[in-house]
Amino acid sequence: MRGVKPEMAEALAVKDGRIVFVGTLADSARFTGTTTRQIDLAGKTLLPGFIDTHGHFIYFGKNLVDADLFGVADIPELIARMKQQIERTPADGWIVGFGYQVRQMKEGRPPTIEELNTISSDRPVMIVDSSGHLGAGNSKLFEVVGITADTPDPTGGSFSRKEDGKSLAGPMEETALNAVRSKRPPFTGELADAVVQGAAKLWASYGQTTAMEAGLGLGSDDIGVVLNAIDKKLLPIDLYIAAKDSAVDDTLTAAYGVAAAYNPAPDGTLQKLRASRPDLDRRYVNRVRLGGIKFWLDGSIDTAWFTQPYASNPAGKTGSYSGFRQIPDEVIEAAIDRFWATDIQIHMHMNGDAAADQALTAIAKAVKKHGMRDARPVFVHGSVLRPDQIESMKRFGAIPSFLPSGIVPGGDSVVKLWGADRAAKSIAAQTFLRAGLPFTFSHDAPVSPQPWILELVDAGTNRRSGSGQVIGPDERISPYDGLRAVTAVAAYQLKEEATKGTLEPGKLADLVILDKNPLKVDPLTIKEIQVLETIKEGTTVFKRETGGAK
Ligand SMILES: [Zn+2]
Numbered sequence: 001m002r003g004v005k006p007e008m009a010e011a012l013a014v015k016d017g018r019i020v021f022v023g024t025l026a027d028s029a030r031f032t033g034t035t036t037r038q039i040d041l042a043g044k045t046l047l048p049g050f051i052d053t054h055g056h057f058i059y060f061g062k063n064l065v066d067a068d069l070f071g072v073a074d075i076p077e078l079i080a081r082m083k084q085q086i087e088r089t090p091a092d093g094w095i096v097g098f099g100y101q102v103r104q105m106k107e108g109r110p111p112t113i114e115e116l117n118t119i120s121s122d123r124p125v126m127i128v129d130s131s132g133h134l135g136a137g138n139s140k141l142f143e144v145v146g147i148t149a150d151t152p153d154p155t156g157g158s159f160s161r162k163e164d165g166k167s168l169a170g171p172m173e174e175t176a177l178n179a180v181r182s183k184r185p186p187f188t189g190e191l192a193d194a195v196v197q198g199a200a201k202l203w204a205s206y207g208q209t210t211a212m213e214a215g216l217g218l219g220s221d222d223i224g225v226v227l228n229a230i231d232k233k234l235l236p237i238d239l240y241i242a243a244k245d246s247a248v249d250d251t252l253t254a255a256y257g258v259a260a261a262y263n264p265a266p267d268g269t270l271q272k273l274r275a276s277r278p279d280l281d282r283r284y285v286n287r288v289r290l291g292g293i294k295f296w297l298d299g300s301i302d303t304a305w306f307t308q309p310y311a312s313n314p315a316g317k318t319g320s321y322s323g324f325r326q327i328p329d330e331v332i333e334a335a336i337d338r339f340w341a342t343d344i345q346i347h348m349h350m351n352g353d354a355a356a357d358q359a360l361t362a363i364a365k366a367v368k369k370h371g372m373r374d375a376r377p378v379f380v381h382g383s384v385l386r387p388d389q390i391e392s393m394k395r396f397g398a399i400p401s402f403l404p405s406g407i408v409p410g411g412d413s414v415v416k417l418w419g420a421d422r423a424a425k426s427i428a429a430q431t432f433l434r435a436g437l438p439f440t441f442s443h444d445a446p447v448s449p450q451p452w453i454l455e456l457v458d459a460g461t462n463r464r465s466g467s468g469q470v471i472g473p474d475e476r477i478s479p480y481d482g483l484r485a486v487t488a489v490a491a492y493q494l495k496e497e498a499t500k501g502t503l504e505p506g507k508l509a510d511l512v513i514l515d516k517n518p519l520k521v522d523p524l525t526i527k528e529i530q531v532l533e534t535i536k537e538g539t540t541v542f543k544r545e546t547g548g549a550k
Helices: 025-031 057-065 075-088 113-117 139-145 174-181 189-205 222-231 245-262 270-275 329-339 353-370 387-396 404-418 420-425 429-434 453-462 479-484 488-493 523-528
Strands: 011-015 018-023 045-048 095-100 125-129 134-137 157-161 168-173 208-216 238-244 288-296 345-350 378-381 399-402 511-514 531-536 539-543
Touching: 011 025, 018 025, 057 189, 057 208, 057 222, 075 095, 075 113, 075 125, 113 125, 113 134, 113 139, 113 168, 125 139, 125 174, 134 174, 139 174, 157 174, 168 174, 189 208, 189 222, 189 531, 189 539, 208 222, 208 531, 222 238, 222 245, 222 288, 238 245, 245 288, 288 329, 329 345, 329 353, 345 353, 353 387, 387 429, 399 488, 404 420, 404 453, 453 479, 453 523, 479 523
Parallel strands: 095 125, 208 238, 238 288, 288 345, 345 378, 378 399
Antiparallel strands: 011 018, 045 511, 125 134, 134 168, 157 168, 511 531, 531 539
């Protein structure tokens, strides 16, 4: 994975968690001792362990603890799955389910408050759909959080009321859902353990040896969940954390506490660590590292912020619509000014080019004040970037982390909303490649329903939408370049290229074994390739049971 062309090796040797040799089988003999375990891959494919450059590991782990509502066909099935969740939930916990989609359900509507009351009348019940933006609750839920039909809706959200307006109907949207969700009792003890253990198992099953939580602080107990994992050494794979903007100071304080506890300076105090922040070496402590901070500059397909209007308006929007700004310029400018010259990496969610303009203007101001640094700001998704913006990104060392798997389910809607030309130029992987600029692929799980790395390579190679149309054939890339976007370049994005991303002596023995070589199969079948084994620093952290399902 190190060069522009693939290189193949016959043998690889590992000692004490690091790669010590890569080359021919004959030459590997000198690394073989009496206790050496030799493994014949018998034609299977070994690659550097996959690196998650934008996912939501903790958020997803919490969903795993909740009832799985993905694919429910109707309301009775949803209720049945939620009833099973009661036994799994501690007595003081809420009964929570995640992942249903109203448009996939027979009734075409979310359950009513009465239907949710049949799950439990004396314990809070909350369901959240797969987008994470819509949900519903039972009567007990609204009682414990103190919300009635008379409670005013928060800005940017709503609680549905029955026709007479005098009682709650159950469903809630956006900020209203967030307000309720934030009152959920924290995950502690075994529940907190289960969050990271479940997510780690899942991430490793898709070949990842490094995971990311790109928004720590979405839940008020997130920091506690991570500290619990550090204290109990629960993580078998690395976890890079980017703190949600509003949680950054709390997260930094927690990180300094961890650094002080695990790596105390001789006369070290928390204050001294804080003062030395720009140069603080953010090494992994028990597999966790605070790497960055995350901002959301715009929305998704129907709320991406553009300089040009949408080709056709999303439902409910009239007139000339081009999406909208999520945070004021001053806020992002102050943040980049604060962190540009430190080792805290800046991640900015953006889909539209107006959002990219906002980011680039803020970076330009920071560069003018502090000088150019090796900051590698991440343009998360970076779906639509104009040529002049790509030039600026090159100047500032900014790296997009594209979400190619979004093309598969959402590509046809993107063409309709953004227009065929803008859709074709989106996720400009081939443009970046030709310009010699780095880019990565990320799944943003649970936005992609699974943290499935090979699906990204497949989608970036084929760019086929749900209906089978190829969206932007000129931006297709080779499977090899797709693999580099989730290994070597991914390590570079995380500033961990010295230890990860390629199979070279001295690097960590972070490895994945696949049943087929992605460079040799029909590109349309890349996502059918199975991960057989995942190895973190020489230790197997996932092994597929033979004969099992994908
Ligand atoms: Zn995300």
